[in-house]
Amino acid sequence: MNQRVFFFDLLRCVAAVAVIAIHVLAPYRNELGVISFSNWATAVSVNSVSRWAVPVFIMISGALLLSDARSFNFKYYVQRRLGKVFIPFVVWSLFYAYLSGWTSTGFDSSVSQQVLSDSLHHETYYHLGFFYYFIPLYLLIPFYQIFVRKIDDTTLYVTVVLWLLCTTLFLFGIDGPWSNQYFLYSGYLLLGYVCYQKVPLTSSFVVMFALMGILALLTTVGMVIGGSLGVNEYTVGRWLSYKTLNTVLAASMLFMVCRFYGERLSGKVRKVVGFISTYSLGIYILHPIFLWPMKNYGWYQGHSAWVIPLWIVLSGAGALGLSWLIARSSKTRWLLP
Numbered sequence: 001m002n003q004r005v006f007f008f009d010l011l012r013c014v015a016a017v018a019v020i021a022i023h024v025l026a027p028y029r030n031e032l033g034v035i036s037f038s039n040w041a042t043a044v045s046v047n048s049v050s051r052w053a054v055p056v057f058i059m060i061s062g063a064l065l066l067s068d069a070r071s072f073n074f075k076y077y078v079q080r081r082l083g084k085v086f087i088p089f090v091v092w093s094l095f096y097a098y099l100s101g102w103t104s105t106g107f108d109s110s111v112s113q114q115v116l117s118d119s120l121h122h123e124t125y126y127h128l129g130f131f132y133y134f135i136p137l138y139l140l141i142p143f144y145q146i147f148v149r150k151i152d153d154t155t156l157y158v159t160v161v162l163w164l165l166c167t168t169l170f171l172f173g174i175d176g177p178w179s180n181q182y183f184l185y186s187g188y189l190l191l192g193y194v195c196y197q198k199v200p201l202t203s204s205f206v207v208m209f210a211l212m213g214i215l216a217l218l219t220t221v222g223m224v225i226g227g228s229l230g231v232n233e234y235t236v237g238r239w240l241s242y243k244t245l246n247t248v249l250a251a252s253m254l255f256m257v258c259r260f261y262g263e264r265l266s267g268k269v270r271k272v273v274g275f276i277s278t279y280s281l282g283i284y285i286l287h288p289i290f291l292w293p294m295k296n297y298g299w300y301q302g303h304s305a306w307v308i309p310l311w312i313v314l315s316g317a318g319a320l321g322l323s324w325l326i327a328r329s330s331k332t333r334w335l336l337p
Contacts, residue, residue, distance in 0.1 A: 006262050006263055006265075006270060006273075006274070007258045007259045007262030007263060008060055008063070008064070008277070009262075009270075009273050009274050009276075009277035010258045010262040010265070010273055010277070011056055011059075011060055011254065011255065011258045011262075012057070012060065012276075012277040012280035013273050013276045013277055013280065014053075014056075014254065014258065015052075015053045015054075015056040015057055015254075015280070016053075016276070016280045016283045016284060016316070017312060017316065018050040018052065018053035019050075019053045019054065019127070019284055019287075020283070020287050020311075020312050020315055020316050020319075021046055021047075021050050021308060021312055022046075022047060022050050022051070022053065023126065023127060023287070023288065023291060024291065024294075024300075024307075024308050024311045024312055024315070025043040025044075025046050025047055025304060025308050026126075026295070027295060027300050028040060028042075028043035028044070028300070028304050029043060029044060029047065029234050030233075030234045031234075032228055032229075032232070032233060032234050033232065036303075038303070038305075039303050039304050039305075040304075041225055042303070042304045042305050042308075043304040043308065044221075044224055044225060044228070044234070045221050045225070046304070046308060047224075047240065048217070048220045048221040048224050048225075048239070048240065049217045049220070049221060049250070051220070051240050051241075051242060051247045051250065052247055052250040052251035052253075052254055054130055054242050055188050055242050055247060055248070055251040056251050056254055056255060057130075057134075058134065058137065058185060058188035058189060058192065059188050059189075059191055059192030059195065059251060059252075059255055060192060061137070061141075061189065061192065062141075062144070062188060062189030062190060062191065062192030062193045063192035063193055063195065063196035063197070065081075065141050065145070065189075066141070066144055066145055066148050066189060066190070066192075066193040067193060067196065067197055068145070072142050072145065077142065081138060081141075082135070082138045082139075084337050085131070085134070085135060085138065085337045086135055087334070088285070088334070088335050088336055088337055089128070089131045089135065091335060092128065092285055092335075093119055093123070093124045093125075093128060094116070094124075096124045096125035096128060096288070097112050097115045097116040097119060097124040097125075098112050099125065099288075099289070099292065100112055100115045100124060100125060101115075102292075102296075103296055104296040104297050125288060126288070127284065127285075127287075127288050130284075133181060133182060133185050134185075136182055137182070137185060137186055137189065140182075140186050140189070141189065144186070144189055144190065144193075148190070148193060153198065156190070156194065156198070157194070157198075159190065160187070160190055160191060160194055163184075163187035163190065163191075164187075164245060164248065166178035166179075166183070166184065166187075167184060167187070167243060167244050167245045167247075167248050168244075168245040170184060170238065170241070170243055170244055171238050171239070171241070171244035171245050171246065172238075173237075173238065181243065184243035185242070185243065187248075188248075188251070191248065191251075191252065192255065195252060195255045195256060195259070196255075196259070199256065201259060201260060203260075205256070206256050206257060206260045209252055209253045209255075209256040209257070210253050210256070210257060212249045212252070212253065213249050213250045213252060213253020213254070214253070215249075216245070216246040216247075216249035216250050216253075217246075217250050219246060220239050220240070220246050220247075220250075223237070223239045224236050224237075224239050224240065227239075276320060278327075279319075279320055279323035279324060279327065279336070281336060281337045282319065282320075282322070282323025282326065282327070282336040282337075283316060283319040283320055283323060285319075285336065285337075286318075286319040286322050286323060287315045287316060287318070287319040288315075289318070289319070289322070290314060290315035290318035290319060291311065291315050294311055294315075323336055
């Protein structure tokens with residue numbers, strides 16, 4: 001488990017970029033009929049084809065942690081795994097509760113206080129919702145480790161297929177006990193493990209995953225844009241949920257494509273990707289700081305086709321640089337997972 005696997009670095013990079021894209025395009029989503037159709041449709045299409053980003057982070061955790069053959073050490077796990085994520089989450093939740101009170105007109109302490117009072121059940125800033133279901137998954141991982149060690153491959157595959165069925169039911173609004181969000185999110189842990197350890201890395205399998213993923217993405221774009229035009233307002237149903245079959249297929253495609261092609265990248269590209277990957281969670285946590293002026297001062301005027309890439313670069317580079325600075329000191333590096 002000590003040997004670094006490069007394609008995970010590549011996955012973290014592309015997932016971080018996709019997360020930023022989702023947050024950059026937010027001002028355009030509800031502008032149907034206000035801005036040009038191409039402007040709106042471009043932003044909504046980017047949103048529709050980027051929802052795999054958060055699930056990919058969960059799949060990476062599942063692939064790595066469920067593949068760990070070492071015996072479970074409770075103290076180590078709490079300190080090095082759970083604590084490494086939980087403590088920074090608390091600190092940054094406090095910071096973003098404060099930031100939420102700031103707008104272009106000044107600071108409103110009542111907003112920050114309200115956000116903080118709701119923080120036990122609601123994130124203090126839009127991007128921190130990820131940790132509300134990601135941290136509880138760490139409590140499930142030890143049980144999943146035992147599960148994958150005790151069962152045979154057939155039982156593992158059947159379990160994943162049943163989970164896929166549940167994501168399909170959830171997509172089409174058929175709710176039941178299987179709709180529990182922690183159950184649906186936890187399936188990505190097993191999926192990551194299967195895609196890493198069980199699926200043969202052959203061109204035929206990669207093509208199969210790619211075709212299913214592309215079909216899922218095209219269907220998602222069509223359903224979101226078509227559904228919105230049908231009611232003349234932005235509406236997504238469950239097509240942009242992280243817990244639905246279309247998102248599962250897209251995330252699986254990215255995982256397998258990066259696994260197949262990642263190790264073939266050149267040395268210079270590897271260095272850049274490795275550097276960005278090292279600070280990927282830092283980028284995730286910090287990029288909203290650099291998007292704050294864009295959203296509060298309206299610095300997104302223009303066509304989304306160029307505004308979105310521009311702010312991905314600006315906020316991503318800013319978050320990367322700040323992450324690097326924080327990590328340089330032993331007094332501050334604990335702030336980032």
